[in-house]
Amino acid sequence: MKKYIPFLFALVLSVALSAQYKPWTSAKQPLKEIKALKKQIKKPEFRKVDYLITDFGAVGDGKTKNTEAFKKAIEKCNAEGGGRVVVPNGVFLTGAIYLKSNVNLHLSDGSTILFSQDSNDYPIVFTRWEGMECMNYSSLIYAYEEENIAVTGKGTLDGNSDNDNWWFWCGATKYGYNESRPGRQNPARAKLHEYMAQRKPARERVFGDGWYLRPNFVQPYKSKNFYMADVLVKNSPMWNLNPVLCENVLIERVKVISHGPNNDGFDPEACKNVWIKDSYFDTGDDCIAIKSGRDEDGRDIGRPAENHIIENCEMKDGHGGVVIGSEIAGGAKNIYAIGNVMDSKNLDRALRIKTSSSRGGIIENVFFYNTKVGAYKEAAIRFNMHYEKPGNHIPTMRNIWVENLTVDKGGKYAVFSDAYESSPVTDFTMINAKMVGVQIPYKVDYMKNVTLKNVTVNGLPLTELKP
Secondary structure, rough: OOHHHHHHHHHHHHHHHHHOOOOOOOOOHHHHHHHHHHHHOOOOOOOEEEEEHHHOOOOOOOOEOHHHHHHHHHHHHHHOOOEEEOOOEEEEOOEEEOOOOOOEEEEOOOOOEEEOHHHHHOEEEEEEEEEEEEEEEOOOOOEEOOOEEEEOOEEEEEOEEEEEEHHHHHHHHHHHOOOOOOOOHHHHHHHHHHHHHHHOOOHHEEEOOOOOOOOOOOEEEEEEEEEEEOOOEEEOOOOEEEEEEEEEEEEEOOOEOOOOOOOOOOOOEEEEEEEEEEEEEEEEOEEEEOOOOOOOHHHHHHOOEEEEEEEEEEOOEEOOOEEOOOOOOEEEEEEEEEEOOOOOOOEEEEEEOOOOOOOOOOOEOOOOOOOEEOOOOEEEEEOOOOOOOOOOOOOEEEEEEEEEEEEEEOOOEEEEEEOOOOOOOEEEEEEEEEEEEOEEEEOOOOOOEEEEEEEEEEEOOOOOOOO
C-alpha cells in the first residue's frame, strides 16, 4: 500500500488544482476582481522631511561623481526614520544607488541623475539576469529586502548607455559590437544557463568584470511597497524597471524611452499585487513584459506573477505592448490590461504571451479590455509556446479574455497562435472586436473552447478559428 501513497497524493493534488480552475463567463467577473485588487495596492507614505543631496556634497555639474553623496543622504534619511532624498536642478553623475527602507528618492523638475559608464561603479550584488539568479553588477538603482521605497518627481533618470557604453556587450553589430573591442555577453549567458541547469547555488554564480552581463536600471528585489511616479527613464543598459519577488508595487505617470538591446520598459518578475497606470513606453524590446523566472530557477522558486493591473498606458515602439513571458516558468495569473492605447509601425504585437516547453508553468486569467490599437506588425493577439528551445515542461495557457478591441491600421494577423497538441490554448474568448487593415485574419493550430462574439476583420465577421 505504501508504494501507492505518492501516486494517490499526486492524483488528489491534481484533482484539487483542476477544481480551482474556473474560466470567466462574463467580463463582470474580472472587472469585479480589478475593483477589489485596487483597494489592496497602496502607495507608501513617507515622513515629511527632506534631505537635499547638495547638503551632503553633491555637485550637479554632470562631471563630479556623486556616489558617496547619494549614499550618505540615503543612509541618514533612513536612520532618522525616512523622508525624501531630494535631487535639485542640475545633472548629478553617480554610480549605483542603493535605496533603503522609508526613503523616497525625489527628482525635482529640471534634475537629472546621470549614471556612470564605468562598470567599477556598480558593486556585485545578488540579482536576476534574464530570469536567472546570480551575483552580478548592481542595477543602477537597487534595493534588497527593503520596505516603503520610492523614486518620484519630474526629473530624469539617464542610464547613459549607447553603442559605445553597455549596449555593445549584447554582441550585436547593430549596437556597436565588433571583434576588435572587448565585451560580449554570450559566453557568460551560456555559463549562467549551465549553472542554473546544474542548480548551482545562486550566490556561487559570480559574474561581473570580464563577463559582460549588463545591469538592469531599477531593480527592487524581495521588497515591499515600491512606488514610482512621474520620472522620465531613458538609455538603460538593459531592462528598465524590474521589480523582482516584490509585493505591492505601484507605478504611475512614468515615461520610459529607451531603444537599446533588451530595453524592456516594465518587467515585474514573480511579483504580487502590481498596478501600473497612466504611463508611456517607447522601447527597444517589450513595452511591458510580465515574468516569473526562467526554467529551473523559475520552477524551483515557484512564485507566479500574480494580480497585475496595466491601466491607461500608451505603448509606441516595442516587440509587444502587453506581454507575458518569456521567463515565465513560475506561471502567471490574474493579469488585467484595461484602457490601454498602442500605435506604432514598429510595435510587433498588442497582446503577446510567449513561453516554451523549457519553461513550463500555467498562464491563466488574462483580461485584455477596452484596448485601442493603431498599427502593429505581426499580430494583435499572439500566443507562442515555441518561443525558445523545447524541453520537458509543456506550458499551459487558459482563460484568455479579449473584449472591446479596436484596430485601425492593422498588421499581418488578427490572431496568431502556436501551441502544443497536448496543451492547446484553452478558453479563449473574444467579444466586440473590430479590426481593419489586417492582411490575414488568423493563423492558429491547437486551440480549445474558443468563443467569438461580434468580431470582425476588415468588415467581415470572424466566427471561428480553425487550424
